[in-house]
Amino acid sequence: MKLTTLKAAACVAFTASAAFAEPVNLTLSGGNPGGLWSLLGAGIDRATKADDADSVVTYQATGGGFANIGLLGKDRTDLGLLHDAEAKIALNGGEPFQEPIENMRAIGYMYNWAPMHFFLDRGLAKKYDIDSLDDIVDSGAPLRIGINRSGNITSNVALFMLEEAGVTEDVISADGGQFVRAGANEQADLIQDGRLDMITNGIFINHSSFRAVDENSDVVLLGVPAEIVEATNEEFGTGTMTIPSGSYSNLETDVTTSALGALLVATEDMSEETAYSLTGSLVKNIDEVRAVHNSMKQLSPELLATPSVLPFHPGAERAYREADLIK
Template identity: 40%
Template sequence: MKIDCPKEPIRSARMKSKKIISLFAVGLMSLTTSANAAYNLTLCGASPGGLWSMLGAGVDAAVKESHPGSIVTYQTSGGGFANVGLLQQGKCDLALIHDAEAVLARDGKAPFKAPIESIRTVAVMYTWAPMQMIMNKDFAEKHSISKLSDIATNKVPVRVLLNKRGNVASQVGASMLDAAGASAADIKSWGGDVVFAASKEQGELMRDRRADVLLNSLFVNHRSIRQLAESLDVVLVDIDSNATAAVTSEWNIGSYTIKNAAYEWSSGDVVTPTLSAQLFVRADADPQMVSDVTAALVKNIDLVRGVHGAMKPLSVDLMSGSKAIAYHPQAAAAYN
């Protein structure tokens, strides 16, 4: 006796099996897409050859390690202020910007004409560029200056060097003078002056005795400071705690303690406002890219630390610890 087997149920079962296998394969592909993604990104920094260009190389190395074939191209620019605009215009995917510059952008303060609320933090790259006040020792002794407020108390005709106009370190320095009661107008009324000069020029002006003190954001024991101290007797001027508190509050930035041991010519620990460089994206950046870049920085942090001796203190806690501008949600999730 011949028994006819129903063919349709068998065919249907096979089709269902194929569909399940196909869906499983798609699922695997979605899980591996991120891991296999090769990115071609542009990172806006500052001048070529400086620390920010090295940070760009570190980000490139970290992303390459996690996503082989990726390229993060470092694009030179005018610095953090310019990078806000370049990021807004879509001319870069990532940008290095000082925390204080980002705060000015968010609040719509000069040089920005309106609030910019569409940038988000990915990572803090360093917080150790403190505002250092380095004074000619002879001048300090002549006018009994050991702390910033002594300039105002004694109405000293001091010639102060701030960074060039338009640089955020210059603006923070001016805020420090204001907080100590020694604004540029006050200093000029006492017979002194406030001069704006690039970091490289400041050492020359001090050595030539055309200035008495510099106030700038510099790494502790930076080569330029060592060179100045080799050619001129200098002292590290203390910063009054109320001035530091006022400036860090005004700019929503942190403070940094310069240890007494950092310099042979300091007389104690100095707590001063500090600038931090941070990596930013647009708020509407590709969420997967932000997640992958952040995860790569966390996983391969040693590659970023290795770009310069000054980067050794970098930690995941530091990268995730900014209070200035909100983190991109995918960056925050990557840290968690």
């Protein structure tokens, strides 16, 4: 990525000023051990250490975004990784929260390229003339549809998108089908074994579970009507992303859908100087985070500074302004 002369000068000035920041000592709540979020935790730790060897970001495994929001809400962690859609639900006090969680402040976007996928067995797609989500409701197809387990945000999003297309559990049951709760890898196994007809999830294009489905099952990726994408983004604070044609074996046209993103979040109780130092380290040493996984190569300072459903922490905002990333 090439910076303009003005932006480059601003980054140099920012680097010089941030060099005097105090080391940070923070706990970061993520997800499952060994998953992408644990790798991001290691990258964030390395980014802070690149500025000050005494800095420490200690990763702790949790149940994921909803659990991390609960920890942030009770001030039991310094930082949490969570999806933008989970943050939107928490702000509104939706399930699983009993009241709005309002003390969260964004440090930055870590990624925003986890699009919702809806794979359907190609034989059934041809038999019932299903090309898009909204074709299902009047098709009469007895579909067994994989939905992620409760507590995983992609289950909320998938069910909402299907409902917007008129595909409810009652409709599916009346046609002889059902919703089946299963995790990403389990869904891949079930459709390969012929025990599911359709799977849903919101993760990276060509994620290992999707590759397994594409390579071992004859499936098509369903289109998503624009009005459903718009309604989903309004409901969950998600973004819009296009899955390019050719990404999967039978994908001959682009598919535009809603995409989840992950945020690094602190609370309003974090000091401005700590948030400023942390954010500055991420901006300057972003290669440390990019290096954790091939899927993170797109991460940029500009993405870090992208507004989300949460307001920036004042310290993060100051760091981005000094780096000329926001106005």
